[in-house]
Amino acid sequence: MAYSFTQTTARVLARLARYQPVRSGLQKLAVAYRQQQAMSTASPNHDIAEVLPIDPRPAVAQGGTRLNLMVPAVSQRHVFGGIETALQVFDALRPYFDQARIIVTDEATPEPRSDAYYGAWPIVPMASESPPCDHIVAAGSRWGQTLAVHAQDHFMATAWWTAHNAFALLNWQRAQVPEASARRLLYLIQDYEPGFYPWSSRYLLAQATYEQPGRTIALMNSHWLADYLAAQGYAFPVKEVLQPRLHPALAAARARCETFAKERILLVYGRPGTERNAFSLIVASLRLWARHYPQARQWRILSAGEAFAPIDLGSGCTLHSVGKLSIEAYADLLCRTAVGFSLMVSPHPSYPPLEMAAFGARVVVNRFANKDLSGVSPLLVSASPPNPEGFSAALRTLTQAFDHGETSCMPANASEMVWQGGFLDSCGPGFAWAADVAAKLLGDAPAIPATV
CATH class of the missing domain: 3.40.50.2000 (Glycogen Phosphorylase B;)
Structure with missing residues (x-):
């Protein structure tokens, strides 16, 4: 029945199309339809998803010193060399702070491996208040939410887009807390990240994170990278060069x-x-x-x-x-x-x-x-x-x-083994710089571990 109706309709339209006015009208409708389809399918999204702002709000409870690691992911399937190194550096630094918090910028439901030092930390939504313990904040789906920030929060950035948002958090914190006006960002730089992209918006945004040296404590992963950054004209007055080490x-x-x-x-x-x-x-x-x-x-x-x-x-x-x-x-x-x-x-x-x-x-x-x-x-x-x-x-x-x-x-x-450099010295002082970096981040306060 439906097939017969379709056939009849097609025959009627074919006959009507013989008349010029009808044919012209159908052609205009077809052109308009194609244009509408082209506009709807080709309409670009100009947002840069990585730099969706992490909007802060004053924390209800003001705590002691807290180190915040801003990292794209902590789920086991995403933890390759770069994120693994960031988590190791964070682990070396957190004893010098009263609390530690990991802000996961790109995952809505992080799934850390259970045997990691952070594996049992509670995972809380960004909109929630901070529990009085080390914890993880899931910020990958943050539209309409804000992050609780208090006067003693210190930030460690990893990938360039985490540094982009960390600088914005520092700006807000400085406006809220005058004594935080000299606070700097600890930035773990593990590659020349503008090179991840063609010359583009992301290229410039990644570059921009290297252009606030007075507000940065730079941790550069390898002397090769440090020398390359220097050759590109980036100079960080406060810096530490890390040497890769075997896991x-x-x-x-x-x-x-x-x-x-x-x-x-x-x-x-x-x-x-x-x-x-x-x-x-x-x-x-x-x-x-x-x-x-x-x-x-x-x-x-x-x-x-x-x-x-x-x-x-x-x-x-x-x-x-x-x-x-x-x-x-x-x-x-x-x-x-x-x-x-x-x-x-x-x-x-x-x-x-x-x-x-x-x-x-x-x-x-x-x-x-x-x-x-x-x-x-x-x-x-x-x-x-x-x-x-x-x-x-x-x-x-x-x-x-x-x-x-x-x-x-x-x-x-x-x-x-014949080897130059400290990669194989896994038992050596791989994080001997931790106390000095923590002191600089805390404003040259005594670098005494906060926990025993």
Whole structure:
């Protein structure tokens, strides 16, 4: 019945369309409809979601000194090297304050791992008053809500958009509390973050967070990054340069490993969703290596980092993702990996290639500006030129050397490692600067831990 009605309607419209006035009217309606559809589908959203303001309100209860870590996420699936380092730095600093609070800027329902030091902290909505204990504020869905801030709140920023909002919170706090007029932001800078974007609004906003040096205590993660920032013209009068260090759990696993029992495993650090890790270039290089190295199919080619479907590399080779591993599983894989491949298109050294080399693998990496990891250890090989031909040639050299038993440059165990710098000194004073930084943040008050 409905089909018959549709057919009849179509025939009537076809006959009416023979008349010029009707045809013109239908054509105008069609043009108007297409224009309306184009406007509705192409209407852009000009908001920059990351910098949605975190609006403050005076806290009902005024407490003691409180250190606030502003970090994009704390859920286990999001805690990679950068966020992990931020949480470690925060943990080193919080004993010098009466309370600690983590403000999660990008997650509405954070799910921290239960065995983390913050794993049992209560998670409260931004609109709620602060409980009288260390806690986490979920600020990822903050529209129409405000954050309780009191006179003794001190802020530590991580990603550039957290610094953007932290400066705004400091501005408000200064207006409310005259004695906070000289208060500075502790800014953990772990990369040159304008480089995450094309020249754009976000590029400028990220740059702007480096341009308030008098209001900043800068913690820069690695001398490579500190030197790069200086070369770009950024000078921070109050700063501390951190040196990357092997994760304590990995260091413990490495210490337990009597020998590095290497297998034909080629491990890459694969993050398809992060452009600076150059995943497409990694895949192109692996395909060229597989095509030109006859023994390539004898190797297991694995990727740690983000999960993705298997990728056919040709010549009987496949790149398989193991995703984000537990520390224990990752350490086991590192012990068995013979060759690594990890790229980072930025002045930050990146932890995975250092971790692979720390467990005795020979690792192909890239240079960037003033950064050249080959000076850290002979196990780290900077390929040139940084294209598929250069990287595949380096991979061919390392895999062929392993297949031919040429392992003289590969340490049999941790004690034979040749290494420049403090990355392996996990038992050393990695956070010896904490007391000094806490004193500066507190306004040169005595840096005495607030808790025993």
